[in-house]
Amino acid sequence: MLYFTKWKAALVLLVCALGVIYAIPNFLPKGTFATDASYLPGKQINLGLDLRGGSHMLLEVDINSVIRERYEALGDTIRSTLREERIRYRPRDAGLNGAEVTVVNADEVEKARDLIRNVEPDTVMSGEGNNIIVSYTDQARKELVDRAISQSLEVVRRRVDELGTTEPSIQRQGEDRIVVQVPGLDDPSRLRAILGRTAKMNFHLVNEEKTASEARATGMPPGTMILPSADAGDRAAGINEYLIDRRVVVSGDNLVDSQPTFNEGRPVVSFRFDAAGGARFGDMTSKNAGRRLAIILDGEVISAPRINEPILGGNGIITGQFSVQEANDLSLLLRAGALPAPMQILEERSVGPGLGQDSVEAGEIAAILGLIFVVAFMVISYGRFGVYADIALLINLILVLAVMSVLQATLTLPGIAGIVLTVGMAVDANVLIFERIREERNNGRTIINAIDAGYRSAMSTILDANLTTLIAALVLFSFGSGPIKGFAVTLAIGIVTSMFSAIWVTRLLIAVWVKRRRPTELVI
Amino acid sequence: MKPLHLVPDDVNVPFLKFRKIFYIVSLAMVLVSVGLFLTKGLNFGIDFRGGILVEIKTDGPADIGALRDNLGSLGLGDVSIQEFGEPDDVLIQLQRQDGDEQAQMAALATVTKALGDDVTIRRSELVGPKVGDELKEAGVYSVAISLLLIMIYIWFRFEWQFAVASVVALLHDVLITIGFFVITGVQFDLATLAAVLTVAGYSINDTVVVFDRIREYLRKFRKMDIPDLLDLSINSTLSRTTMTSFTTLLALIALFVFGGEAIRGFTMALIFGIMIGTYSSICVASPLLMVLRLRRKIPEGEETQEAGA
Numbered sequence A: 001m002l003y004f005t006k007w008k009a010a011l012v013l014l015v016c017a018l019g020v021i022y023a024i025p026n027f028l029p030k031g032t033f034a035t036d037a038s039y040l041p042g043k044q045i046n047l048g049l050d051l052r053g054g055s056h057m058l059l060e061v062d063i064n065s066v067i068r069e070r071y072e073a074l075g076d077t078i079r080s081t082l083r084e085e086r087i088r089y090r091p092r093d094a095g096l097n098g099a100e101v102t103v104v105n106a107d108e109v110e111k112a113r114d115l116i117r118n119v120e121p122d123t124v125m126s127g128e129g130n131n132i133i134v135s136y137t138d139q140a141r142k143e144l145v146d147r148a149i150s151q152s153l154e155v156v157r158r159r160v161d162e163l164g165t166t167e168p169s170i171q172r173q174g175e176d177r178i179v180v181q182v183p184g185l186d187d188p189s190r191l192r193a194i195l196g197r198t199a200k201m202n203f204h205l206v207n208e209e210k211t212a213s214e215a216r217a218t219g220m221p222p223g224t225m226i227l228p229s230a231d232a233g234d235r236a237a238g239i240n241e242y243l244i245d246r247r248v249v250v251s252g253d254n255l256v257d258s259q260p261t262f263n264e265g266r267p268v269v270s271f272r273f274d275a276a277g278g279a280r281f282g283d284m285t286s287k288n289a290g291r292r293l294a295i296i297l298d299g300e301v302i303s304a305p306r307i308n309e310p311i312l313g314g315n316g317i318i319t320g321q322f323s324v325q326e327a328n329d330l331s332l333l334l335r336a337g338a339l340p341a342p343m344q345i346l347e348e349r350s351v352g353p354g355l356g357q358d359s360v361e362a363g364e365i366a367a368i369l370g371l372i373f374v375v376a377f378m379v380i381s382y383g384r385f386g387v388y389a390d391i392a393l394l395i396n397l398i399l400v401l402a403v404m405s406v407l408q409a410t411l412t413l414p415g416i417a418g419i420v421l422t423v424g425m426a427v428d429a430n431v432l433i434f435e436r437i438r439e440e441r442n443n444g445r446t447i448i449n450a451i452d453a454g455y456r457s458a459m460s461t462i463l464d465a466n467l468t469t470l471i472a473a474l475v476l477f478s479f480g481s482g483p484i485k486g487f488a489v490t491l492a493i494g495i496v497t498s499m500f501s502a503i504w505v506t507r508l509l510i511a512v513w514v515k516r517r518r519p520t521e522l523v524i
Numbered sequence B: 001m002k003p004l005h006l007v008p009d010d011v012n013v014p015f016l017k018f019r020k021i022f023y024i025v026s027l028a029m030v031l032v033s034v035g036l037f038l039t040k041g042l043n044f045g046i047d048f049r050g051g052i053l054v055e056i057k058t059d060g061p062a063d064i065g066a067l068r069d070n071l072g073s074l075g076l077g078d079v080s081i082q083e084f085g086e087p088d089d090v091l092i093q094l095q096r097q098d099g100d101e102q103a104q105m106a107a108l109a110t111v112t113k114a115l116g117d118d119v120t121i122r123r124s125e126l127v128g129p130k131v132g133d134e135l136k137e138a139g140v141y142s143v144a145i146s147l148l149l150i151m152i153y154i155w156f157r158f159e160w161q162f163a164v165a166s167v168v169a170l171l172h173d174v175l176i177t178i179g180f181f182v183i184t185g186v187q188f189d190l191a192t193l194a195a196v197l198t199v200a201g202y203s204i205n206d207t208v209v210v211f212d213r214i215r216e217y218l219r220k221f222r223k224m225d226i227p228d229l230l231d232l233s234i235n236s237t238l239s240r241t242t243m244t245s246f247t248t249l250l251a252l253i254a255l256f257v258f259g260g261e262a263i264r265g266f267t268m269a270l271i272f273g274i275m276i277g278t279y280s281s282i283c284v285a286s287p288l289l290m291v292l293r294l295r296r297k298i299p300e301g302e303e304t305q306e307a308g309a
Helices: A006-027 A063-084 A106-119 A138-162 A188-195 A212-218 A232-236 A275-287 A324-336 A353-382 A384-407 A413-442 A447-479 A482-517 B015-039 B064-072 B101-115 B129-157 B160-184 B190-220 B226-258 B261-291
Strands: A054-061 A089-091 A099-103 A123-126 A131-136 A169-173 A177-183 A201-205 A224-228 A241-245 A255-263 A266-273 A293-297 A300-303 A315-318 A343-351 B051-057 B079-084 B086-095 B120-127
Touching: A006 A384, A006 A482, A054 A138, A054 A188, A063 A089, A063 A099, A063 A106, A063 A131, A063 A138, A099 A106, A106 A123, A106 A131, A131 A138, A138 A169, A138 A177, A138 A188, A138 A324, A177 A188, A188 A324, A188 A343, A188 B101, A201 A241, A212 A224, A212 A241, A224 A300, A241 A293, A241 A300, A255 A324, A266 A275, A266 A324, A343 A353, A343 B101, A343 B129, A353 A384, A353 A413, A353 B120, A353 B226, A384 A413, A384 A482, A413 A447, A413 A482, A413 B190, A413 B226, A413 B261, A447 A482, A447 B129, A447 B190, A482 B190, B015 B160, B015 B226, B015 B261, B051 B101, B064 B079, B064 B086, B064 B101, B086 B101, B101 B120, B101 B129, B120 B129, B129 B160, B129 B190, B160 B190, B160 B261, B190 B226, B190 B261, B226 B261
Parallel strands: none
Antiparallel strands: A054 A177, A054 A343, A089 A099, A099 A131, A123 A131, A169 A177, A201 A293, A224 A241, A255 A266, A266 A315, A293 A300, A343 B120, B051 B086, B051 B120, B079 B086
């Protein structure tokens, strides 16, 4: 059985050669072989964020707020429909279950239901007696959520792109989550700041009948609300909050551009409306000259300038006590647009470029030293056969790198540990075979017979042993996150390639040796 | 040059004779581990607890005391500050803040601000309460599922006694490795959990090799007493078992010494687990087969002839 058919030997050599070809680009400067064809060699292994530096953020879109908002709007539509048809009702607050309304006359309930069904076909109605609860069908709700998430993805992508980093990855995860990965980012706090904001901007008028504190004490004028001020200038002047008219006079949705700029030497943010927004803004500023305009971002007043004259061109600036950085961020957020719903950062992992580089170097040293230890030990233990196992070990490492390059798998710090572990474990199959050969020789078999029997009887053990480790690796892959997945990947690839190299490569080497030298003694 | 053999070819250690001692030692280790796990508990990292971690590099050796005063006064609860590998490398950890994810974010901002511009932030991690709970859940699932799958595999390939013995040995290794973490207080995070799972895979690998040999000898030496046969199987695979563990440990020691601080806990778990796994496959798993009354599969009609063989 030690006899190798020519094509079998050729196949083993071919696999080794392919491994070398696909692994080589990893040792050359990036971009040496620029190619787009996925099957051609030239690609390097992807380094994970923990090795190249960068930020990983897991965001969750507040779906409930989208749904609540939509049910409030639905409630408005229903109420105005009922009003038109002169059906008397008592309004109720919209919740997460749907918009709710109570019809006063029991005999009008059916008519009301028919009307609602006509205006809002994608809804189902429940509720007892005079109560009607209108909620979206599962399908409509899913579409609503999907739309909100894809809008959020789009806005997040625009915001991250503005940071000017290379190859950011932005992906949806599960129902309501978004994973953002930005390699090579120097300052994760900036990313945090621009992702944590909804950036919903609206223009309201300041109600100047009373101050906010008077309103609190003597009662709020109808249709007003109190909002905190985020302007450092106001704070310095002792103004912490404003009494604001609830009505939105111009919505931020109509903004088309925004840039940081300077006005009288101070950083400000300029903005430009589309035609409709510009017209409305001009109209509003003409009618309300002399009043104060509140610019509200995410529920805070960022600036409340007095309207001195009509602003007709659709252009304006926001003044306030901004730092240059704040002006940059604010204009970025306005350019990229508002998120359809607030987002929360559930998880963040950021690694600076220095640490990543250090980790790669430490990993390389550890891998090389581990390799040297194992290589030396194999030679000491098995002599000539140890050398063969070492050659197989090197080929195995090359194959791991090649497979990872072809699959474009991500190498992480635990992944490097997985490779080092593979170095220790890959020789296992050879140890099994060699020990078996030694036993067979001690049992008095001839050289070729002992080698043959060694390979044959070690086979099922090798398979069992590797499959169990592979099971653990696969479970790790499906449950682990980020870096741990990287460990599972290198471990799994290492197990599979080591079965090839430890069995076939050593077998070929030994076959060639036996054929050429015709050894009379088996030293192992 | 004559190759060096870790274990002599004609080794013959009567492992089964000492099995009572192994049982007592193993049982004691498992009980201590479980007991400490239940009373003292693991030192969970922020992956499972939720919280904040910041690694900084200072200009010159870090003044841990000053950092502790500075960050301790921020009112963010327990702040753990420790040197991380080098005198100018410091690891800061904050416990999970009360409140939701927003509170964690705010705390991270407070810490970064308090640290100022004099230090370089090498790494910052934030795990909110929600993700922490999810990771914990996934961790428990992954351990349970891999144990189950391995058991099913062994059960398919061997008699049930082998499956039970290997899983007992596996649990033994996993529990004692966890006990090691409880005793040393080394932080238990996602990476160490991965190490524990790898130990599980590795330990079963060792056990399977011995079991394969037992199965083979059961067919080959039909008259041999089971205890003698077990001893013979363990001894004839002893060289391989120690060799493979040794090469793996060599690689891991290189990783432990040179691989950097960030994966030291991970490597430590692997080193310890592999030693325990080797011990258990030699001294626990195979002797257990006796307790489980492993017998030869006796072909019909040959019962009287082979019984007691």
